[in-house]
Amino acid sequence: MGLAHLEEMCGLCGQECSWIEPGEPIQYSSRPWRRHVGDWYLKPMDESPSEEPPQRTSASGVIQWIDPDAMLAEAVRVWLDDASRKVETHLGLVGEVRVRLLGDEEMARAHERYKGRSGPTDVLTFDLEPDSDVLDVDVLVCVDEASRRAAQFGHDVAREILLYMVHGVLHCLGYDDHDPEQAERMHREEDRLLEAIGVGAVFAPAGAVDREGAR
Template sequence: MHPQEGGYRSASGRPGHREGLRAIRAQGQGRPRGKGRETREKPQGGRVTLIDVTVQVHAPELQDVEIATFVERVLELEGASLDLSVVVLSDEEIRQINREFLGHDFATDVLAFDLREDGQVGPDGEILVSIDHARREAGARSHGIADELLFYVAHGVLHLLGYDDHDPEERARMHARQAHLMNALGRTVDPS
């Protein structure tokens, strides 16, 4: 499996991705410049789930957006439990990661990394989303920036839960589920 990029790749469990992401953070990109939030909840089966959200860019439009709560609700609706890290980045930051891990020298909306390894401590997955991309797309589609960003987050969660969008049938199934989740959680996004 490979890191998911822009909704076109599945998540990756290769060990190198975990170390690579840690190295990027160690270079100073991982220090929160905005808000950070950790939320614990006991979903099905009593397992404690940790959702860590870091906003690394100036994003006043996300001030009242509860990204961790949104992720918890998506996982609940999917009957799943994962420890996840969600990082909101700029186009330049996500482009750098896209280039380093996928060899694609362009910014994208979302990247998802499956970090599950036997005996490994840390999150099960990491979802990286671009606030710059969300701002552009929300303007073009006439809906809110927060909803656009949460649409990307839902997409990343679905990839980490095994959804894929490589062929038209898989893509239609995944996008229908993504739209269902957004509607179920009171979010409005026109995915077209």
């Protein structure tokens, strides 16, 4: 299965957001909420069909956390699993979202390969079945960038990583942030969801540093 649409979570990092179909004009997602299950993770660094899918490190569920280099402590992975199950329940998700955790170097390679931009970014999301009712999504999360942003905004890295995952999922459910009005709506929904599952607002918690002004 080839890569379909590529979405960069620029609402968090400040870079231009786009959905890209390789070889096709830029287009934007407007599809409604959707349900059902997908396939195993397609490693973006090497799409050779001989590649074995990476070992999953999280419990069975819609959202799978893949941490092949053990970048996170076991307690953090357990916390992310628990929070992910709550996200799944709250949104009524049935499908598969594979979240691979990377460092700066590997994310920079992916950023260059799929967006033609140098340096790492926070998140890249690959929607493998954009025209299907089946959620089949791969998400790359840069733990190093999440650590920097978490320190900047005064919360722990697990909450920042969870925010990135939620943002990617919402993009695949029809949310966009291509203009200020859409971005505000999307970020409100991110924090509303995180509050609903007991984590609390992460993008714009009361009294916190303004992300927009801190870029």
